[in-house]
Amino acid sequence: MGDLENGWTISDTFPAAGLSPSELTAGLDRAYAETTGWDDPTVTRLGFAMSAPHEVALSAWTRFLALNSNNVGVHTPFGAGRAGTRRLEREALLGLAGLLHADSADGHITSGAxxxxxxxxxxxxNAVRADAASRVTLITSEFAHHSVTKAAEVLGLDLRTIAPGPSWVIEPEQLAQAVEAAVAAGATGIIVALTAGYYNSGLCDPVDQLAALLRRRAVQLADQVRFFCYVDAAHGGFIFPFSDPALAFDFRNVGVHAMALDPHKSGLLPYSCGVLLVRKGLLGHVTEASPVTGIVDSTLTGSRPGAAAAALWATVFGLGHAGFTAAIQECLRRRDLIADAIRAADPEAEIRPAPASPVVVAGFSTPDGLLPKEFTERYRLLAVSAPAPQGGRRSYHHFYAGHSLTDEQIARFATGLSEAVAQARAARARPGRGKADAGLPEQLRDIAADTDCFRHYIVHPPGRRDPDEPGYSFHTFLHRSTTGEPLQVREWGETATGRQAHVYAPDLADPFGNELFGVRTADYYVEVLDRSQQKLSLVGGVHFCVGTGDPGERVLMNLESTGEFRSLEYKFGEGEFTDEIQCFRDRVVVKLGKSARGFRRRAHSDEYSFSIDTSFECTVELADDDRPARLDMLRVSGDPLLPRRTHLLRQEYQRFPNRFFDIECTVVVGARSADAWRLSDLVAASAADALVARSGLVGRCVPDVSGNAGELVVTTASLPAGRRTRMTVDTGVGQRMARLLPVFDVSEPERLRVDDVVAVADHGADLIRAHAAVRSTDGGTETVLATAVGVAA
Ligand SMILES: Cc1ncc(COP(=O)(O)O)c(C=O)c1O
Structure with missing residues (x-):
């Protein structure tokens, strides 16, 4: 099955034959068990407007589901809306248009808001453009749902957002200013997207005042600017008409042109069903006949489910105004219970009323206004930063009293909240970033920022420093400069080879018991990890880093905790990307265009993630014989000729990995093979064309790797041709280093002595230096890089 660990990107073989019924059931059972139900005691969805579908919706949906002839999309125009689910769609939509006070309307169901x-x-x-308005600006609140900004991007609209003030909704004055600014900037078409029910507050923009204001400006500027007003009622559309019928957020304002509703939220429908309603005549701006079939299309998607239309119809006509009003009143009663629970748990919490909405917003009096992570996970709560009444911004949580919430769940929430608030108060604030003593040499003043050896940094939740404890830590590649924790630095003196050394650690009073201990001179640093880091580190217990004098070149060496050699790594390049050759005893790995970053997921949190992006990675496995070279794997995943966004936060990778490769390949060759080989000969001709990579040294390039008599050569020819680089490495260097290095066992770091570590560091650095990279320039544009080959064993 798919490679979930690696983030779903490595393709699977399409199944040759179907699974047996029991295998199928087992696969589905597993997913079903992983999906928490509405009554699950461990998860309650309080942060989202979600409910179990209503029985009438479910039964209509399932009844029509098997009839694929119910496609209400553009491919089945027959019956012209007068038959089957097409008729149900029209009837449901016209009922909703009546609810929203439109005298007449057009529209269609959608996949969602x-x-x-x-x-x-x-x-x-299209409407404002049809009237010669070519420069179109979209004005909306910063709090609008991101579907609005997404649409601005897709439609190529200039976006102007209004920063929310103390009321959190768009005030007439703010809209007036934004309109004037857009007009002054040359806009000839202005679209305003208002929100009836913000998802982070339940609040409703004063649509009647804002639409009237726009109407006045539209009349005044009739020969200059066209105005269009859209109301996103994804939340409010199925609530306000039943909780506060006098709230004029809809088509009763003549200046409102279009609205979105989301029946799969408070409309009690299953996913997915949304609704678009527009004033009569406007749908024509997106209506066209297909040049191929002549079929007329007014929608965005092609096929649409007739079952959704049937379910919407059944819910609208099955419940009616009375049914929805009763359901919403129940939600409002539960909302008040949630507000009571918040007041009881945190009497100083700032509770913001959202009139007529089943939403409570609370700013807790805890540090940063936040609640413990376990609690927010369990109740699916989000924190949003918003203006506070006393000025500035603070974090607020919102709570939805959905249709499926029970009084028992609220009672459990109330008890849990009191504990969560106490827990959040007890949590200590994290210390700020510290700098080393100002008396130190310049390059050591901020040693944390200066260290360029990415390491598996381990984050301990408060009070837990034992890696054997469940939930002990999260480990990541993290640059020390982002951890916010200071390092202590002390002058050590002259080493045996006459270098001036400094030593550093988070706590020099306990140098080997607290993450790492380092020795640094002008040309190297060596870091020894503590026991806990060693347990989690993927790259060994000791890291050496030697500079070659060129700022863009360095050599790293990693040792296992037992003192065994792990790898020698040559890194070239100073910018965002590096080119690397990593030499192990049994393989050499070439990495071009590698970029690695570790970062904190949220400010003040203990959550970290990392991301590694390597354009070209070629592993050459060295078999213990003389077999000829063979291509074992080639994967071409990305196209380096197109830019991609690297280093998104882990939470942004919900469906993507945090390790990227454009090209990955593996060559297996006997360590004693005498035959020369070349990657471009091993891959099929068509794939060779695709071997374009990003390089830290020459930008975009055609890479090649070749082997001959124990030497591995990596070439990059820049695109367009101009520069070439060559990196040469002795494939036996890993074996040789392993033989040459004296054993430096750090598996019991507390038994180490600072002086011994300094001596080992000095010796190891000299050994690495003998194998270090040499750069030479040959013929103007051609750069030749070579790792020194053939140092005597
Ligand atoms: C105000 C608002 N608009 C639009 C949407 C998008 O809705 P959907 O997820 O149905 O596409 C949401 C979803 O939460 C919303 O809250």
Whole structure:
């Protein structure tokens, strides 16, 4: 099955034959068990507007599901809306248009509010453009759902966002200013996206005042600017008409042109079903006949499920105004119970009322206004930064009293919240970043920022420093400069080879018991990990780093805790990307265009993630014989000719990995093979064309790797041709280093002595230096890089 560990990107073989019924059931059972139900005692969805679908919706949906002839999309225009689920769609939509006080309306069901927003704003754009308004600006609140900004990007609209003030909704004055600024900047078309029910607060923009303001400006500027007003009622559309019928957020304002609703939120439908409604005539701005079939299409998507139309119809007409009103009133009662629970747990919490919404917003009096992670996970809560009444911004949590929430769940939440608030208060604030003594040499003043050896940094939740404890830590590649923790630095004196050494550690009073201990001179540093780091580190217990005098070249060496040699690594390049050759005893790994970053997921949190992006990675496995070279694996995943965004946060990789490769390949060759080989000959001709990579040294390039008599040569020819680089390495260097190095066992680091570590560091650095990279320039544009080959064993 798919490679989930690596983030779903490595393709799987399509199944040759179907699974047996029991295997199929087992696969589905597993996923079903992983999906928490509404009554699951461990998870309650309080942060999102989600509910179990209503029985009438479910039964209509399932009844029509098997009839694929119910596609209400563009491919089945027959019946012209007068038959089957097409008729149900129209009837449901017209009922909803009546609910929203439209005298007449057009529209269609969508996959959700995101599609409805995109389609609604597309209609707006085309409508103002149809009247010669070519420069179109979209104005919205910074708190608008990101489907609005997404749509602006897709539709190519200039975006102007309004920063929320103390009320969190768009105030008339703010909108007036934004309109004036857009007009002054040359906009000839202005689309305003208002929100009826912000997802982080439940609040509703004063649509009646804002739409009237826009209407006045539209009349005043009739020969200059076209206006279009859109209301995203994804949340409020199925709530406000039942909780506060007087709230004029809808088509009763003549200046409102289009609206989105989201029946799969408070409308009690299963996913996915959204609704777009527009004033009569406007749908024509997106209506076209297909040049191929002549079929008329007014939608964004092609096929659409008739079962969704049937379910929407069943819910609208099955529940009616009375049914929805009763359901929403129940939600409001539960909302008040949640507010009571918050007041009881944290009497100083700032509770912001969201009138007529089943939403409570609370700013807790805990440090940073936050609640412990276990609690927010369990209740699926999000924290949002928003303006505070006393000025500045602070974190707020919002709580949705959904249709499926029970009083028992609220009671359990109330008890848990009191504990969570106490726990959050007890948590200590993290110390700030510290700098070393100002009396130190310049390059050691901020040693944490200066260290360039990425390491598996280990983060301990407060009070847990034992790696054997469950939940002990998260480990990541992290640059020390981002950890916020200071390092102590002390002058050590002259080493046996006459270098001036400094030693450093988070706590020099306990040098080997606290993450790492380092020795640094002008040309090297060596770091020894403590016991805990050694347990989790993937790259051994000791790291050496030697500079070659060229700022863009360095050699790293990693040793296992037992003192065994692990790898010697040559790194070239100073910018965002490096080119590397890593030599192990049994393999050499070439990495071009590698970029690695570790970072904190959220400010003040203990959560870290890392991301590694390598354009070209070629592993040459050295078999213990003389077999000829063979290509074992070639994967071409990305195209380095196109830019991609590297280093997103881990949470941004929900469906993608945090390790990227454009090209990965493996060559297996006997360590004693006498035959010359070349990667470009081993791969099929068509794949060779694809071997384009990003390089730290020459930018985009055609890479090649070749082997001959124990030597491995990596060449990069820049695109367009101009520069070439050559990196040469002795494939036996790993074996030789392993033989040459005296054993430096650090598996019991507390038994080490600082002086001994300094002596080992000095000796090891000299050995590495003898194998260090040499750079030479040959013929103007050609750079030749070579690792020194053939140092006597
Ligand atoms: C105000 C608002 N608009 C649009 C959307 C997008 O809805 P959907 O996920 O159905 O596409 C949401 C979803 O939470 C929302 O809260």
């Amino acid at each position: 995101t599609e409805a927003v995109l389609q609604g704003l597309r209609i707006g754009r």
